[in-house]
Amino acid sequence: MSQGRKNGKRPQQSATDETKHPGGAPKAGLEARMTAAKLLAAVIDRRISLDGILDPVHGNPAYKQLSEPDRALVRAILVTALRHLPRLEAALAAMLDTPLPEGARALHHVLIVAAAQILHLDVPEHAAVDVAVEQANRDPRNRRFAKLVNAVLRRLVREKQEVLDATRSVSPVPGWFLERLTATYGADAARSIAEAQLTPPAIDLTVKSGAANWAERLNGRLLPTGSVRLPSFEGAVSSLPEFEEGEWWVQDAAASIPARLFGDVRGRHIADLCAAPGGKTAQLVAAGAHVVAVEQSANRIARLKENLARLKLQADLVQGDLFAFNPAEPLDGVLLDAPCSSTGTTRRHPDVLWTKGPADIAKLAALQAKMLRHAVSLVKPGGLIVFSNCSLDPLEGEQVVAELLAQDPGLERVPVSPSDWPGLEDAVSPLGEFRTTPAMLPASDGMTGGLDGFFASVLRRR
Numbered sequence: 001m002s003q004g005r006k007n008g009k010r011p012q013q014s015a016t017d018e019t020k021h022p023g024g025a026p027k028a029g030l031e032a033r034m035t036a037a038k039l040l041a042a043v044i045d046r047r048i049s050l051d052g053i054l055d056p057v058h059g060n061p062a063y064k065q066l067s068e069p070d071r072a073l074v075r076a077i078l079v080t081a082l083r084h085l086p087r088l089e090a091a092l093a094a095m096l097d098t099p100l101p102e103g104a105r106a107l108h109h110v111l112i113v114a115a116a117q118i119l120h121l122d123v124p125e126h127a128a129v130d131v132a133v134e135q136a137n138r139d140p141r142n143r144r145f146a147k148l149v150n151a152v153l154r155r156l157v158r159e160k161q162e163v164l165d166a167t168r169s170v171s172p173v174p175g176w177f178l179e180r181l182t183a184t185y186g187a188d189a190a191r192s193i194a195e196a197q198l199t200p201p202a203i204d205l206t207v208k209s210g211a212a213n214w215a216e217r218l219n220g221r222l223l224p225t226g227s228v229r230l231p232s233f234e235g236a237v238s239s240l241p242e243f244e245e246g247e248w249w250v251q252d253a254a255a256s257i258p259a260r261l262f263g264d265v266r267g268r269h270i271a272d273l274c275a276a277p278g279g280k281t282a283q284l285v286a287a288g289a290h291v292v293a294v295e296q297s298a299n300r301i302a303r304l305k306e307n308l309a310r311l312k313l314q315a316d317l318v319q320g321d322l323f324a325f326n327p328a329e330p331l332d333g334v335l336l337d338a339p340c341s342s343t344g345t346t347r348r349h350p351d352v353l354w355t356k357g358p359a360d361i362a363k364l365a366a367l368q369a370k371m372l373r374h375a376v377s378l379v380k381p382g383g384l385i386v387f388s389n390c391s392l393d394p395l396e397g398e399q400v401v402a403e404l405l406a407q408d409p410g411l412e413r414v415p416v417s418p419s420d421w422p423g424l425e426d427a428v429s430p431l432g433e434f435r436t437t438p439a440m441l442p443a444s445d446g447m448t449g450g451l452d453g454f455f456a457s458v459l460r461r462r
């Protein structure tokens with residue numbers, strides 16, 4: 001999983017990936033790097049999501065004030081720091097004769113931000129060191145550590161390759177997550193999943209039609225899901241052909257599986273109960289279903305509306321709580337792509353592992369069970385319910401379904417057949433449920449491998 005990487009650096013791929021930055025002059029990017037350390041504190045210490053902090057409209061005020069190149073630097077630093085956090089901490093610990101004093105959290109974040117740049121970003125190392133020293137000097141709590149910061153980071157620059165090699169054995173994910181992965185997937189698979197989250201994901205497109213042609217046209221790879229994986233890509237996806245015409249949308253290959261599990265949906269009435277931003281609604285409409293898209297969040301349903309407008313696809317939109325959605329006629333099908341811990345998306349959202357924990361997983365699993373019971377109540381006899389989410393935890397997937405099946409004799413599982421998914425057979429469990437992980441779908445022809453972690457199960461009302 002290390003395509004295109006040299007010395008731990010990777011090519012720019014998208015706005016949230018590690019990137020080059022023209023911060024050559026000693027104090028260039030000072031504001032950006034200082035902001036990055038503060039925002040890292042907000043994620044790690046206050047468990048605020050990165051998406052919330054970096055939102056261009058509702059995000060952190062200090063971040064919003066920065067120039068676009070500085071914002072890109074902040075994003076790259078934060079994503080990199082969170083992806084590699086335990087290894088960066090181990091690297092710094094190896095440079096320190098004694099651990100940092102208790103309570104030196106601000107200093108910890110300054111050092112992590114600098115270490116992420118030195119070890120993984122294509123920025124001048126001296127700028128990362130100088131700014132960290134300046135930042136320590138500016139903070140009365142940290143001033144006495146400025147010399148230490150200088151010495152530690154200069155040593156990190158000198159011993160970079162040795163440090164990268166020595167910390168490779170450190171798990172890049174927090175202990176609670178590795179334990180859960182190991183309990184579910186076994187030690188080897190858990191390690192592979194943890195390693196996979198270090199590689200930024202490729203960009204996958206779902207196309208309205210002619211996937212093989214699109215793959216050829218974009219020099220991409222046709223995936224077993226029918227998605228088109230782009231080769232390493234710089235710039236805005238909106239610059240790709242036929243964006244305005246609405247011929248395709250960005251959707252991780254794994255996220256495209258649940259809607260496909262309904263089979264032929266032409267003329268069927270299907271509700272998508274957690275619909276925004278609308279990737280799965282779009283798939284169902286494009287495949288010929290009449291879709292009601294239900295979404296609680298006003299901001300997110302506005303995005304869904306924009307997305308459908310660009311794609312020239314029509315669905316009925318209902319803004320509100322799915323528990324209040326009770327159509328007069330029972331439906332042919334319901335898709336419940338429920339809110340979850342999102343631990344399957346850490347390649348693009350590495351903050352998840354530091355902002356969420358086991359208690360969130362348990363709480364979300366209980367909510368999903370309640371949502372799934374409501375979803376089942378909306379379909380007619382013989383109707384299908386597809387339950388999915390992007391968590392890697394069985395508590396939010398296999399167990400939700402197993403418990404409901406045990407309680408409701410009027411419901412049966414419709415097993416997915418591995419032979420219907422050549423290339424993804426390993427992702428179908430013995431019970432016929434989908435379980436993808438970021439370690440699946442090997443890289444090939446120089447193209448990034450991997451998939452988001454997803455769970456999907458098909459149920460039928462008897």
Ligand SMILES: C[S@@+](CC[C@H](N)C(=O)[O-])C[C@H]1O[C@@H](n2cnc3c(N)ncnc32)[C@H](O)[C@@H]1O
Pocket residue numbers: 255273274275276277278279280281294295296297300320321322323337338339340
């Ligand atoms: C995982 S996302 C759905 C992604 C979407 N299916 C797609 O493919 O683009 C979950 C969505 O459920 C929405 N949601 C959460 N609770 C809800 C509720 N009680 N009623 C309706 N929507 C809800 C969230 O706002 C969020 O947009």
